[in-house]
Amino acid sequence: MTSDEVFFKWLPDYSVNIKTIDDQHQELVNILNRLFVAVSRREGDKAIAGILDALTSYTRTHFALEERLMREARYKDLVPHMEEHRKLIAQLDELCNKHLMEEKPIYFEMLSFLKTWLREHIQGVDTQYSAALQQSGFSVATWEREATAEFARMSASRKWWEVWKAA
Ligand SMILES: [Fe+2]
Numbered sequence: 001m002t003s004d005e006v007f008f009k010w011l012p013d014y015s016v017n018i019k020t021i022d023d024q025h026q027e028l029v030n031i032l033n034r035l036f037v038a039v040s041r042r043e044g045d046k047a048i049a050g051i052l053d054a055l056t057s058y059t060r061t062h063f064a065l066e067e068r069l070m071r072e073a074r075y076k077d078l079v080p081h082m083e084e085h086r087k088l089i090a091q092l093d094e095l096c097n098k099h100l101m102e103e104k105p106i107y108f109e110m111l112s113f114l115k116t117w118l119r120e121h122i123q124g125v126d127t128q129y130s131a132a133l134q135q136s137g138f139s140v141a142t143w144e145r146e147a148t149a150e151f152a153r154m155s156a157s158r159k160w161w162e163v164w165k166a167a
Pocket residue numbers: 066081085121125126
């Protein structure tokens with residue numbers, strides 16, 4: 001696959017100017033790209049289930065961390081932002097259930113939906129909270145130092161990365 005054929009190409013425009021958050025967003029893009037490749041190559045249920053599991057686990061962990069950041073910074077639009085997260089998690093769970101329980105294949109429309117959702121979420125509400133936090137004088141750098149350690153613990157406990165690296 002050449003770079004022109006990457007399903008979801010990360011662009012500098014997607015940065016929210018908080019490195020920890022950008023890194024996690026890029027990892028979500030990586031997992032989505034991995035899922036696209038697996039679906040395109042018809043890699044089989046086990047491989048696809050593993051990647052779906054990595055995607056949902058990583059998304060939950062990332063959302064939890066992002067919500068903690070907004071809560072600690074007393075961000076005014078935390079509640080509607082959490083609602084967007086909750087809705088996507090419900091949709092991801094539904095996608096997993098369809099695939100695992102009902103053995104329905106993953107369609108490219110679903111992958112496109114996830115790609116569009118993530119891009120619009122990052123460029124919309126994520127960019128808004130990041131700008132608001134930086135304007136409010138909240139010390140993002142201090143938070144990032146703490147968050148990095150916290151995130152490592154959260155990731156280790158979920159072991160999503162083992163599935164991901166093995167895929
Ligand atoms: Fe978000």
